[in-house]
Amino acid sequence: MEKKDAGLMELSAGAGEFTHLNEQGRARMVDVGDKKITQRRARAAGEIAMQPETIEKIRAGGMRKGDVIAVAQVAGISGAKKTAELIPMCHNIFISGCDLDFELKKDRIIITAEASTGGQTGIEMEALTAVATAALTIYDMCKAVDKSMRIENIRLLSKSGGRSGDWIAEEAE
Numbered sequence: 001m002e003k004k005d006a007g008l009m010e011l012s013a014g015a016g017e018f019t020h021l022n023e024q025g026r027a028r029m030v031d032v033g034d035k036k037i038t039q040r041r042a043r044a045a046g047e048i049a050m051q052p053e054t055i056e057k058i059r060a061g062g063m064r065k066g067d068v069i070a071v072a073q074v075a076g077i078s079g080a081k082k083t084a085e086l087i088p089m090c091h092n093i094f095i096s097g098c099d100l101d102f103e104l105k106k107d108r109i110i111i112t113a114e115a116s117t118g119g120q121t122g123i124e125m126e127a128l129t130a131v132a133t134a135a136l137t138i139y140d141m142c143k144a145v146d147k148s149m150r151i152e153n154i155r156l157l158s159k160s161g162g163r164s165g166d167w168i169a170e171e172a173e
Contacts, residue, residue: 020089029089035120040161042115043172044127046154048135049108054146059104065141069102072111072134072141076100079133080115080126087129091121098126100134111135112157124159 022028058068065071077098084092096116103110113130117123135151142149157172 032120038161040117040123042124042127042159043157044131045112046131047108047110048138048151050149051146068141072137075137076130076134080130083126083129090125093119
């Protein structure tokens, strides 16, 4: 056994059952084939902080690359649909719905995404990826005028459905 495999085996033996490690201690995708199909929904949020002047340019439609919010909306939905391609252990799931909301504040844009599915595994990662992709798209479209932008505080707000049931972040209550 190679040294790196031995280390993974120690980890899996010492910390309980790892669901994404096979018997050799290497990564695997969990089989969800026997799980019950349920309606699942997840909400995620994040923000991109920027100069107030940048926000005003976005509001006025003054960015040279076009309508920042419209492009970020489509990018977020596209990102949610490609989650399984980006995150190694995510299942490729059917997304029955995905929507994003953008709240323009004085010095930041708050992005909220909601995604839903009827399936055997959760949709949290798709909602989080939608937020991250939308934020990165805003950064890309505005970087020529504001290189100080910061993508911050991407987090899950709530999830429903599945064996573990419903969960709501304290801030979302």
